[in-house]
Amino acid sequence: MSEACEVLIVSETVPDYAHPGDAGADLRAAEPAVLAPGERAVVGTGVAIALPDGYAAFVVPRSGLAAKHGITIVNSPGTVDAGYRGEIKVTLLNTDARVPYSVAVGDRIAQLIVMPVTRARFVPVDRLPGSERGEGGFGSTGYAHRTAGAAPAADSDANGAAPTGDAATTGEQR
Ligand SMILES: O=c1ccn([C@H]2C[C@H](O)[C@@H](COP(=O)(O)OP(=O)(O)OP(=O)(O)O)O2)c(=O)[nH]1
Numbered sequence: 001m002s003e004a005c006e007v008l009i010v011s012e013t014v015p016d017y018a019h020p021g022d023a024g025a026d027l028r029a030a031e032p033a034v035l036a037p038g039e040r041a042v043v044g045t046g047v048a049i050a051l052p053d054g055y056a057a058f059v060v061p062r063s064g065l066a067a068k069h070g071i072t073i074v075n076s077p078g079t080v081d082a083g084y085r086g087e088i089k090v091t092l093l094n095t096d097a098r099v100p101y102s103v104a105v106g107d108r109i110a111q112l113i114v115m116p117v118t119r120a121r122f123v124p125v126d127r128l129p130g131s132e133r134g135e136g137g138f139g140s141t142g143y144a145h146r147t148a149g150a151a152p153a154a155d156s157d158a159n160g161a162a163p164t165g166d167a168a169t170t171g172e173q174r
Pocket residue numbers: 059075077078079080081082084087088089090091
């Protein structure tokens with residue numbers, strides 16, 4: 001892991017990294033919330049930071065909450081800009097179809113990953129340089145393995161649209 005960068009913070013509790021080597025520091029709820037099945041809520045964390053120039057922080061879900069309770073973040077990853085001085089908030093979503101989820105003050109609801117970011121200088125051109133992938137994407141390389149009966153129709157994608165590109169014309173296994 002690279003050297004720590006200093007992040008100024010205003011908060012009653014400082015987000016902590018649970019283990020050495022963890023990428024994300026846990027963000028805790030500063031207010032309670034109850035999410036009915038399928039419902040979302042914007043939950044404050046009581047944390048405000050000032051990132052150094054050239055850095056951003058990303059608000060990402062906790063895998064435990066996702067796997068055990070179906071709790072995710074609507075706009076994952078939420079982007080915290082270096083110039084943002086407001087409270088970091090988490091837009092939680094309860095994806096469980098039946099069970100409501102309650103958030104108590106102090107619950108760890110998300111994690112914050114601080115990263116250096118590059119700003120692009122966009123250069124308009126008429127044609128892009130060639131590449132091995134070309135325009136292939138959205139499943140163009142197919143599936144690694146499917147058991148019989150579980151495979152989607154070979155000639156359509158998830159929306160029922162016919163594929164384009166080489167796989168469609170060569171009959172390559174998708
Ligand atoms: O999950 C998130 C995402 C964003 N933010 C804060 C930090 C970020 O710097 C600011 C604006 O976020 P974003 O740029 O994603 O919002 P927007 O919808 O584009 O609104 P704006 O017009 O304010 O930029 O809101 C959060 O607290 N939590």
